[in-house]
Amino acid sequence: MHPERRTHFLVWVAAVLCTIITTCVIIAGVVTFIGYLVIHPRIPDVSVVGASLDTFRFDSAGVLVIQSTIVMRAHNGNKKAHARFYNWHFIFSLDEMDIAYLQIADPFDVRKNSSVDFNYVAQSTPVILDPETEDWVDGSLKRDQIAFNLKGSTRARWRVGLLGSVKFTCNLDCQLRFHRNGTYIPSRCTSQAK
Numbered sequence: 001m002h003p004e005r006r007t008h009f010l011v012w013v014a015a016v017l018c019t020i021i022t023t024c025v026i027i028a029g030v031v032t033f034i035g036y037l038v039i040h041p042r043i044p045d046v047s048v049v050g051a052s053l054d055t056f057r058f059d060s061a062g063v064l065v066i067q068s069t070i071v072m073r074a075h076n077g078n079k080k081a082h083a084r085f086y087n088w089h090f091i092f093s094l095d096e097m098d099i100a101y102l103q104i105a106d107p108f109d110v111r112k113n114s115s116v117d118f119n120y121v122a123q124s125t126p127v128i129l130d131p132e133t134e135d136w137v138d139g140s141l142k143r144d145q146i147a148f149n150l151k152g153s154t155r156a157r158w159r160v161g162l163l164g165s166v167k168f169t170c171n172l173d174c175q176l177r178f179h180r181n182g183t184y185i186p187s188r189c190t191s192q193a194k
Contacts, residue, residue: 042077044085044110044156046170048189049073049117053182056146062134066099067123068092068148070176074118076110076158083110083158090152090172092122095133099124102152141180148176150189 048070055067070092076083086107092100100122110116129137140146150172157167170191177185 043168044074044076044078044083044158044170046154046172046191047073047075048150048174048176051176051178051184053146053178053184056178056180056182058137058141062129062131064127064129064137065124066094067121068099068178070102070120070122070150072102072118072120073115074108074110074154075115077113078158079113081158082112083156084108085110086155086157088154090150093149093151095136097127097133099148144180145185146178146180148178150174150176153191
């Protein structure tokens, strides 16, 4: 007859620890799922809600002067959580020529289910264009559609009750198009979150 084999004490300790860890992971998953259903979070975003091309002077010497007004919106669609935006940096450019930096130095809060608008006046100094850019600007004027680029990002963070804070980067990369008379051609220009 064989002697009865006993399970080593350390095997029992490892089994109990694995059971406790597994139970904690399941409970955390259930709490997260219930928190999601209760709070129903929406990712904060940034968008352009209006613009105008106030000045667009292009003379025969190839000197260009631009002034544009851009209205950007920081939006928080969460009904149960405030959002904080920070590191707000965007570049307004024409054919790879930077015109203005649209920035906010200090972090700012957006209340629950709310938004905040920022009006920027983007103005260039007089710029002498190279022949290639001059042809591009001339062609844009003839087509009655001048396209600018708006590119950049901001960080957003909102607190989800006991679950902690969630952080996102809101990336914006779109074209703002205007008619020659300065009116904005509306288009979707909303950030993508990562």
